[in-house]
Amino acid sequence: MHNAKCTCWNCPAINLAGKVDFRACGQAGAQFDKKADDSQETHIMAECKRRPDLGLFDPMSITFEECPEWQKTPYGYLLKNMRVMILGVDGYLGWTLALWLGRLGCQVSGVDNYNRRNWVKERGAHTVIPISRMSERLHAAKEVLGVNINFREIDIYEERDKLKEFIDEIKPEAIVHYGECPSAPFSMIDVEHAIDVQRNNVLGTLGLLFTMRDIVPESSLLKLGTMGEYGTPLTGRPLFEGMFPADAVLHWDNREWSLGGELTPRDPVSFYHVSKVQDTFNCYEASKYWWLRSYDIMQGVIFGVHTEEVSADPRLRTRLDIDEWFGTIINRFVAQAVLDIPLTLYGAGQQIRGFIALRDAMECMTRLLASPPEPGQYAVVNQISGVKSLRQLAYIVAKVGRKHFNLPVQIQRIENPRVEADIHPFEALYEKLPKQYGFEPKVDIEEEVRRMFELLMKPEIRARIEEKKHVIIPKTWWSGVKREAQRIELINLEKEIKEDEERAKIFMGKK
Template sequence: MACINAKKTCWNCPAAKFKGNVDFTACGQSRNIEAENAQIMIECRRRPGLGHFEPTITFEDCPEWEEGDYGYMLKNMKVMILGIDGYLGWALALKLGKLGCKVSGVDNYWRRDCVAEKGSHTVVPIERMTDRLHAAREVHGIDINFRRIDVMDRDKLREFMDEVKPEAIVHYAECPSAPYSMVDAKHAIKVQENNVLGTLGVLFIMKDIAPEASLIKLGTMGEYGAPLTGRPLFEGIFPSDAALEWKGRKWSLGGELTPRDPVSFYHCSKVQDTFNVYEACKYWWLRSYDIMQGVIYGVHTDEIATDPRLKTRFDMDEWFGTVVNRFVAQAVLGMPLTIYGRGEQIRAFIALDDAMQCMVRLIFSPPEPGQYDVVNQVSGLFKVSDIAEAVARVGKEKFGLEIKIQRIENPRVESEKHPLEVVSKKLPNEFGFEQGVTLEKEVERMFEVLLQPEVKKRLEEKKHTIMPKTRWSGMKKESGTLEVYEPGSKEKEGFEGVLRRGA
């Protein structure tokens, strides 16, 4: 499993620079038939002594790629993280740094500002960036090249990218909150402007500065929605045997983008990104993995756990807290865990540590020139009410907490009872991803962190930001309680999620 990318070649390698005769129109479904008759040649940025050659050297035969824990890994790979100060960005920076990557990153601290604007804070205290960078150097020996840049500032970003010449770009510099995008027009527009136009700018800069770098772009499983028909959520693209039948005629859908059904203006921004990235790959031979990530949760990676100054942020407010993180925060505060509506919503999830593993694997196994691919980055499907039960169970059994569950009016417009079938085959089968942590294990770690007196005090201070007040309808009103119940007192009903991971 370790050498899953051994047979990839220069064709996939960001160090390979194409020398002339690249028929850019060939990436579209049309070809420029006037293209010159000659072999495609490359030169290697890392081994210029090889001159011009056909891109056929495999990773296992190339001295620049070394075998490691995640398959073959490009030595000192230059990875730029956009949004390096965030929950995911910081954790990934440390992981990549420890693996020997030359990590660079930008951030404008928008996430810190948004959470502050909403009157909340990260309950796990985090350092200022200068202190984080210092601690990373002191504890892990990692030098991170950081610039305070807003991705909307294209001139500055272009300049920095030109200086670094990244070999992979991880794009986390987006607002990740559905409720924040539903507050009012100002918030919706700001989210779409940053996410959609920011990404569009990144694509144009990559075209000019780093066309050989792969773009690992964060999307969300929420792009697909939850179809009531139970139609499987394929990995972004229909498989070869999918077909459209209409009035006795039949067409293959193989390779076409699957339907998207976003459920907030934030999710709409991610869907627009999907199309923009897909087109950029087609027009300019950029290469990208678009990641449909499940709802993220957790506090742990080996690197952030080493030193208190290296912690990543942890939000539990109604705008930036994700559901599992919020439930654990509520349990620690002695509040009933708040389920929206029926609680029969099924979602795909992944723990922070597993998501970071997936990212590393994707970075070291780059797509081909022009390749746009989608992965569903998911490790389990859970019903919201079952997550509440699991958090209550772990809280009681391991920490002696008495926890109740309450159903409240759903502030969102979403189906509250639906089937869900998710296909997530590529990461385990093509990239070697193996799930490392269960929901229960990570919830236990979260309790350990959140029960620390300093963290618990910070939770208490911002308790009032937990209950949802942002309704999709636009009405500003706290959701009323529908029912309070004891964990374990409900009969199981409704649908069960189906996760397809097999080959």
């Protein structure tokens, strides 16, 4: 178990009661300005909220493996009946995680303001997999899976007091923050939308950090970032996991400096990505100032429709968006393939991205929940299970569609409405989840794409895609222009695949 040796120091069920210096007869310190020092004469005292009989104790001395409150699961030791609050619980990831964690025995609470439903509606689109009203979803979760989700409709920015009350009531031991606008094009529509995204994401999260400080400072925050924060540096510099490794060195002017532990450069590619970068700094600083514990989860392109829980009943399905604003690329490709619309690559289509399947993302989140950061620690993981060019992803979708569903899938290049590098090197590191948290990807991309085809080709879903196919092609340009991107070319698939393999060798670095 990856977290067997973690101690109460990492556990959200403790109160950090104080620091005591025993060099002069037990001097209580007011500030947690450091961990117990090496001399072992300054100790941090903890109290366990679950085992008050322990009294005040050294939080470094009891491991998860030894503590009866931490129980074995396939994803590591997990705090028994862990109270997890999911912000954005009505969304694609939030709903899926709520059911997943509920099945694992967590006490799940959730918050949403239905922004996502409204934003998708604003684009004239809908989720192609139908989802019902929240009350019905909650009822189905209870009926089918026996999972109770304590839901509250709250806007985390506009209704900070309500959120504070709910957090105070639940006292979550972890907060998963999926409650942000996840769309780059949405943030580039116009000034109103750009401001909306900044307000919702940056200010909403900032308010949450203050609330955590005041009410649940021991709780761990798992906040969704994005691999897009790093951008795609043309130098090919590796994309480390948030911070430079200990041995990174800056050479300049015949001098050198260690970069170890510093935040790596961010190079966001939309105002949405900028909001995520600002969140990064806010979480980083809040962790430093107030001893909060946070994970910044740099997730790659997410795709898929399946976990055991969401597939258990049609009423439990999570949403799936395919429109230009909210459709992620693989999900959108499959929808296009189902309708015989050539899959759309923007620009050269040689953008390289990390990706991860929905089910694997849920497992990663669980492993991180099971291994909370230390007090004051801002930790970052690159949550991806592989790296491919968008062309390669399109080829996979095309291959599966042709082979298993006899669909004449084609691929087209269209004008790129974004300002981004569409031919670039890419070396993303994603070693922490496998090495530190025991994660091994379980989902084969072709298998998941096949499963998506199966679901999306069901007549009632296909009809819903057909109804909204006009919102797939992008009209939102970074320049502010509003016009449909035009086709540049249809791609000769076989020839391109061969060429792309050669390109990949050059551009995708060691990884």
